[in-house]
Amino acid sequence: MTLKKLTASTPASGVPFYTPAQTPPAGTVLPSTDGTTQAIPTLFTPITLRDLTLQNRITVSPMCTYSADDGHLTDWHLVHLGAFAQRGASLTIVEATAVTPNGRISPEDSGLWQDSQIAPLKRIADYIHSQGQKIGIQLAHAGRKASTLGPWHAVPGKSEVAGEDVGGWPGNLWGPSAVEWNEGYPTPKEMTVGEIEGLVESFVEAAKRAVKAGVDVIEIHGAHGYLISEFLSPITNQRTDDYGGSFTNRTRLLTNTIRAIRAVIPSGMPLFVRISATEWMEHSNQPSWDLEQSKQLALLLPDLGVDLLDVSSGGNNPAQQIRPHTYYQIDLADAIRQAVKAAGKTLAIGAVGMISTAEVARNVVQEGGASENGTAGKANTDGTVVVEKEDGSRAKADLVLVARQFLREPEFVLKTATLLGVPVQGPIQYHRAPLKRERL
Known part of the structure; x- marks a missing residue:
């Protein structure tokens, strides 16, 4: 981590409080001090989506923290999310935020279904903007997986359902069909067409509130077995109307939501969609949502106004069979990215999952440097990584979205830059404590 000297303390603009301007923002590559040039990995090059430019490709993935007050974000979220932006994350995405009260995963989840929830979000947006980030x-509805206990409230081996005595709503779960998540869980109500159409409007109103709060990106949550994901899957969607059966019908809720949100947000604002590329139920000998359908969906998204597809997997069925390895989800992103490119479409792809080292983060997005088997960028014995170009290789995604590693290391961006030997700006107030490779 390298720190740029400032001749004067210039206040950050556009925020209702004083803080020094971070010019350039932390995580920005700095010019060489000796006049030489060096290879900068794609991970630390800018990317532009509509009117938004990110100075690096490392972003904070949405992470539920079960700490909101009736859907209102609190000082916990300000400190939690602000720490990542302060230390160089180019984009920090707020956790799954329910568009209706019954769309929360837990009673302590974030929400944006009423105007009083705008101000707490704006406070966080203002702070992140003050850091130049x-x-x-992520707007969401939890569907049949709603009204569950936060993880530290649940008792292993017992029901995770949040009852009315703790603020839950087990009698008011929604789903495409009356199929419960698992044995012992409430059976959701099959939504009427009117409720589906009303839900789309709830997404729209939440998006308008997010714009008022000053967010730069909106992501639609269509993954992990929550409501939109439930509609995509023929296992959980057993409807026989216009929202069930065929691929077109099962994707209708998502595509209608995309169109409706795109119509009310600024034209220069990027729109992301997160999906589970497969629900890992291929072994079940029944139709399920899989990679081929995800590719088919991806080809529709550019024309609908989506700018990035955030590729995750699983979460829709407790019987899923996953064999995890470092690249098990990154490879799904790669397959979708190649299908989009082969069709001549333009759609950025985000990769998630087990991105916990500088080497892996670099490999995922490296143009001309990420090998087919994910081994580009040789690791030295001291933990640093050699940046090198490998002929015939390709990037697997355009952005990395990192979650748990940021919880372990809020300075993940700065540490990654140091290990890769990339000089980047750090927060100016931390100038006394630059990271050094030999100490990592």
Whole structure:
């Protein structure tokens, strides 16, 4: 981590409080001090999506923290999310945020179904902007997986359902069909067409509130077995109307939501969609949502106004069979990216999952440097990584979205830059404590 000297303390503009301007923002590559040039990995090159430019490709993935107050974000979220932006994350995405009260995963989840929830979000957006960084929000409805206990409230081996005595709503779960998540869980109500159409409007109103709060990116949550994901899957969607059966019908809720949100947000604001590329139920000998359908969906998204597809997997069925390895989800992103490119479409792809080292983060997005088997960028014995170009290789995604590693290391961006030997700006107030390779 390298720190740029400032001749004067210039206040950050556009925020309702004083803080020094971070010019350039932390995580920005700095010019060489000796006049030489060096290879900068793609990970630390800018990317532009509509009117938004990110100075690096490392972003904070949405992470549920079960700490909101009736859907309102609190000082916990300000410190939690602000720490990542302060230390160089180019985009920090707020956790899954429910568009209706019954769309929360737990009673302590974030929400944006009423105007009083705008101000707490704006406070966080203002702070992240004061650091020269960008903020996104993931809009969601938990469907049949709603009204569950926060993880530290649940008792292993017992029901995770949040009852009315703890603020839950087990009698008011929604789903495409009356199929419960698992044995012992409430059976959701099959939504009427009117409720589906009303839900789309709830997404729209939440998106308008997010714009008022000053967010830079909106992401639609269509993954992990939550409501939109439930509609995509023929296992959980057993409807026989216009929202069930065929691929077109099962994707209708998502595509209608995309169109409706795109119509009310600024034209220069990027729109992301997160999906589970497969629900890992291929072994079940029944139709399920899989990679081929995800590719088919991806080809529709550019024309609908989506700018990035955030590729995750699983979460829709407790019987899923996953064989995890470092690249098990990154490879799904790669397959979709190649299908989009082969079709001549333009759609950025985000990769998630087990991105916990500088080497892996670099490999995922490296143009001309990420090998087919994910081994580009040789690791030295001291933990640093050699940046090198490998002929015939390709990037697997355009952005990396990192979650748990940021919880372990809020300075993940700065540490990654140091290990890769990339000089980047750090927060100016931390100038006394630059990271050094030999100490990592």
